[in-house]
Amino acid sequence: MSIYRKYLRLPMFPNIWCAGCGDGIVLKALLRAIDRLQLPQDDVCMISGIGCSSRLPGYVDFNTLHTTHGRALAFATGVKLAKPKMTVIVISGDGDALAIGGNHFIHAARRNIDLTCILFNNLTYGMTGGQYSPTTPSGRLASTAPYGNIEAPFDICRLAEASGATFVARGTTYHATQLDKLIAEGIENKGFSLIEVIVQCPTIYGRKNRLGDAVAMLKWQRDDTIGVKAAEKLSPQELEGKTVTGVLFSRSRPEYCQEYEKIISLAQGKDHLG
Amino acid sequence: MREKLRSVKLLQGNEACVEGAIAAGARFFAGYPITPSSEIAEGLAERLPQVGGKFIQMEDEIGAMAAVIGASLTGLKSMTATSGPGFSLKMENLGFACMTEIPCVVVNVMRGGPSTGLPTSPGQADVMQARWGTHGDHPTIALAPASVRDIFETTILSFNFAERYRTPVILLLDEIVGHLREKMEIPDPSEIQVVGRKKPSVPPEEYLPYANDASDVPPMANFGEGYRYHVTGLNHDERGYPTSKPEVVAAQEARLLRKIERHRKEIVRFERVALEDAEVAIFAFGSTARSAKLAIQLAREKGVRAGLFRAITLWPFPEEEIEELASRSRILIVAEMNLGQMVYEVERCAHGRAPIVRVNRADGEPITPDQILERILEVAR
Numbered sequence: 001m002s003i004y005r006k007y008l009r010l011p012m013f014p015n016i017w018c019a020g021c022g023d024g025i026v027l028k029a030l031l032r033a034i035d036r037l038q039l040p041q042d043d044v045c046m047i048s049g050i051g052c053s054s055r056l057p058g059y060v061d062f063n064t065l066h067t068t069h070g071r072a073l074a075f076a077t078g079v080k081l082a083k084p085k086m087t088v089i090v091i092s093g094d095g096d097a098l099a100i101g102g103n104h105f106i107h108a109a110r111r112n113i114d115l116t117c118i119l120f121n122n123l124t125y126g127m128t129g130g131q132y133s134p135t136t137p138s139g140r141l142a143s144t145a146p147y148g149n150i151e152a153p154f155d156i157c158r159l160a161e162a163s164g165a166t167f168v169a170r171g172t173t174y175h176a177t178q179l180d181k182l183i184a185e186g187i188e189n190k191g192f193s194l195i196e197v198i199v200q201c202p203t204i205y206g207r208k209n210r211l212g213d214a215v216a217m218l219k220w221q222r223d224d225t226i227g228v229k230a231a232e233k234l235s236p237q238e239l240e241g242k243t244v245t246g247v248l249f250s251r252s253r254p255e256y257c258q259e260y261e262k263i264i265s266l267a268q269g270k271d272h273l274g
Numbered sequence: 275m276r277e278k279l280r281s282v283k284l285l286q287g288n289e290a291c292v293e294g295a296i297a298a299g300a301r302f303f304a305g306y307p308i309t310p311s312s313e314i315a316e317g318l319a320e321r322l323p324q325v326g327g328k329f330i331q332m333e334d335e336i337g338a339m340a341a342v343i344g345a346s347l348t349g350l351k352s353m354t355a356t357s358g359p360g361f362s363l364k365m366e367n368l369g370f371a372c373m374t375e376i377p378c379v380v381v382n383v384m385r386g387g388p389s390t391g392l393p394t395s396p397g398q399a400d401v402m403q404a405r406w407g408t409h410g411d412h413p414t415i416a417l418a419p420a421s422v423r424d425i426f427e428t429t430i431l432s433f434n435f436a437e438r439y440r441t442p443v444i445l446l447l448d449e450i451v452g453h454l455r456e457k458m459e460i461p462d463p464s465e466i467q468v469v470g471r472k473k474p475s476v477p478p479e480e481y482l483p484y485a486n487d488a489s490d491v492p493p494m495a496n497f498g499e500g501y502r503y504h505v506t507g508l509n510h511d512e513r514g515y516p517t518s519k520p521e522v523v524a525a526q527e528a529r530l531l532r533k534i535e536r537h538r539k540e541i542v543r544f545e546r547v548a549l550e551d552a553e554v555a556i557f558a559f560g561s562t563a564r565s566a567k568l569a570i571q572l573a574r575e576k577g578v579r580a581g582l583f584r585a586i587t588l589w590p591f592p593e594e595e596i597e598e599l600a601s602r603s604r605i606l607i608v609a610e611m612n613l614g615q616m617v618y619e620v621e622r623c624a625h626g627r628a629p630i631v632r633v634n635r636a637d638g639e640p641i642t643p644d645q646i647l648e649r650i651l652e653v654a655r
Contacts, residue, residue: 009504012515042500047344058504058516063497065347066506066516067340068370074337078344078352079497081328082302086348086498104340107333260328267323 003035004028012059016052018126020214022173022199023053026120029171029179030089031060036184045086047076049101051093052127053120053199070101073108076115084257087187090117095125098134098154109163112191113256118183119156119194122201130204141208156196161249166191168249172198174221175245185247191255198225198243278462287452290422291381291445292317294429295353297466300379301327302352304341306334306360309393310449311383314355335363342378343371347505349471349496351433355381358391358400361407368442369408370507372530375484375494377436377471379429381445383452384560386638395638396449398560399612404444405589411527413534415541416444416589418559422456428586434469435541439533440491446588448611450561450640474501482512486525490533534590543586544595548574552581554650555603555628557596557620559585562609562641569646578654588616593623600624605653609633609646 008031017023034044044062048054050069057064063086067075072090080088097105097119108115124142125131132142135153142149157168167189171179179197186193200206200217211217228246231239285293291314295303303322305315315331322329328345332338338354346352356364361382371378384400386392400407404416415435419428425447432443474481474493483503485492495501508516509523517523534541545563548570549555558566563584570580583599585592596619600606606628608617613636621630633649635641 009515011513041502043498045497058506061502063347063502064504065344065497066504066508067343068366068507071336071340071367074332074340075344077330077332077337078302078304078341078346079348080344081330081341082345082350082352083348083498103333104337107337260323260330264323264326267320268326 004031007031007034007041007060009059009061015059016055018203020200020202021052022122022201023056023120025173025176026053026118026179026197026199027056027059029176030118030183032180033183033187036180037187039087043086045079045088046091047072047079047088048091049096051096051125052122053091053093054096056091070096070099071104072096073101073104073115073117077108077111077113080113080115081257081260084114088115089187090115092117092119094119094121094123094135094156095133098156102134106159106163109160109165109192109194111256112164112166112253114190114192116183116186116193116195119196120199121156121196122199122205124201124205126201126204130208143208157194157248160194164192164253165194165249166251166253167193167247169194169247170196170198170243170245172221172225172245173200174218175225178245182247189250191253278465280462281460283458283460284455285422285458286313287422287425287447287454288313288383289317290426290458291355291429291447292321293460294426295379295433296321296325297426297463298351298430298433299468299470300351300353300433301325302342302345302350303354304330304332304338304345304352305354305356306332306338308357308360310385310452311355311357311381314381314383335360336366339364339367339380343367343376346376346378347497349499351377351437353379353381355383357383357385358387358397359389361400361403365408369410369412371442372408372412373507374505375440375492376442377440378442379432379436379445380442381447384446384448386636392638394449396561396611396640397636398448398562398610399615399636401446401588401612402615404446411531413441413531414444414589415439415441415534415587416446417543417586418446418588419586420451420560420563420584422454423458424586425451426458426460430466430468431543434467437471438469438491439537440471440494441534446560448560478502483514484510484512484526486512486529490529490536538590541587541590542592542595544592545584545586547582547584549581549583549599551579553604554578554580554607554654555599555605556580556582556607556609556646556650557585557616558582558609559588559616562611565641565643566609566646568643569650572643572647573650573654576651578650580650591619591623596620596623597625597627600627603628606630607633607646607649607653609641611641612636
């Protein structure tokens with residue numbers, strides 16, 4: 001039997017995503033990861049901002065919160081700190097998390113608060129019609145870059161690592177089964193986890209940039225990416241133009257909510273900061 | 275029966291807000307440093323962990339408001355504190371809290387504006403922003419205390435209103451009352467009425483977080499307690515699912531306004547001082563009401579029967595009370611530390627029954643008793 005039904009709010013369907021959109025592939029990988037970890041639905045909180053991917057929490061049967069543009073991580077910080085036993089997963093897009101929500105992104109990572117941020121990177125603002133985002137590659141076309149984008153994109157994973165995240169991974173919708181594992185590992189990490197997922201947007205970004213249909217864009221994900229282990233064997237020249245996928249970085253560092261518990265003990269005279 | 279544990283303290287207004295919040299059961303604060311409200315964050319950083327609560331200094335004002343709403347969803351009574359520029363930044367998520375009906379308290383210790391304005395000087399110029407600052411139709415509850423004791427009490431009242439009506443409540447201090455120090459008797463906890471939110475009594479599968487039922491304030495389940503539901507800033511139906519059906523949107527929007535409107539009598543608080551025989555009535559709030567209190571005393575010494583209507587609840591506006599006041603008075607004076615904001619509400623509700631004159635000031639200095647007295651004597655002539 002399909003595991004998905006258990007987790008879906010069927011009355012919310014059909015979803016708003018376009019035909020060929022990759023968001024549904026990430027949704028399924030996320031549900032498989034949650035099922036694999038056997039997380040009780042009552043203990044899972046899913047929080048999003050604004051954009052195509054941010055509609056995801058509405059479709060799933062957890063404690064779900066669809067917030068304001070860019071602010072999901074800040075709402076999630078409140079939920080997690082107030083109720084640390086909950087598993088808090090944040091669904092965001094490249095515009096949501098990195099442009100309007102960029103400040104919350106770097107600070108959530110810096111605090112190493114135990115949130116898992118799944119960042120759907122479709123290289124554009126799909127919902128509002130294809131404006132350029134902080135991850136649109138230079139030279140690409142967008143509705144607000146009719147002559148080509150002159151800005152340089154963020155490397156999301158390096159930004160997360162530099163900001164203090166303790167688990168950083170990148171997957172694609174082509175490598176759908178690998179995505180389950182990356183998400184599950186991210187959830188299991190006690191600290192801030194960032195999983196960037198490269199998602200095809202054939203209707204808006206693909207059409208504008210003549211990248212073909214959804215299948216063509218998935219093939220492009222297959223051909224232009226390389227696993228982290230294979231990448232280690234290549235020189236920087238050979239890696240030029242390739243996007244590395246897999247677990248890119250992990251480390252251990254004190255988690256924010258656990259540190260705050262120590263503050264409570266200290267304030268109540270029960271303990272000393274260790 | 276045990277003896278009541280009252281203690282007498284010399285407290286600053288902002289400190290009274292901290293103690294009022296703790297007494298009201300507040301267990302979460304998220305904020306961002308800003309003068310003249312920072313003492314509230316500093317006080318709660320120390321006090322909250324002592325009672326098992328949580329404090330976090332966020333990366334900005336917007337994030338602070340977001341974290342407060344998130345924490346409230348899990349069941350903790352939550353608050354933030356700020357001042358003018360930060361209050362502007364709160365507006366986005368304040369609207370989210372209105373729309374999603376999540377209780378929280380937002381303190382704004384008002385300073386001079388617009389923009390950066392006068393960071394350490396008093397102002398009362400955010401009163402209309404409190405009402406209409408966030409976009410869209412929404413109800414507002416805003417309270418404006420005038421003394422240290424009053425701040426303690428209205429902080430508790432703010433939490434009680436927030437929880438009872440599932441709504442954000444704005445507590446408008448001004449720099450003068452926020453930084454004022456007065457002797458205050460802290461009541462015994464048994465003497466403080468504390469209200470919690472109404473929880474669902476039905477099983478999770480029957481729970482409608484935005485039920486359009488007769489109560490107008492649907493029960494609120496806490497996240498993580500078995501009631502899995504959806505919260506969105508989009509217009510939504512009774513289940514919380516997004517909808518654009520005009521009849522559903524209209525019903526929810528109407529209920530949002532009605533849930534506050536129908537409890538107007540309980541929410542509208544005020545103080546009447548020497549109004550029984552007053553020919554000149556002053557409308558004032560916050561620190562300006564303190565000056566007005568002395569001014570009416572001085573006026574009476576000079577033979578002019580003056581009185582004061584001190585509004586504690588600014589929103590919803592005390593409409594009936596002001597109409598009645600206008601009917602009984604020869605003239606109304608509206609004194610406020612801005613260039614004329616609440617005066618428009620007074621004019622609206624007075625229905626022309628009495629002439630209305632103003633005392634305004636927005637130069638960073640308080641409105642003095644003499645300034646009001648002068649106006650009283652001038653209009654009484």
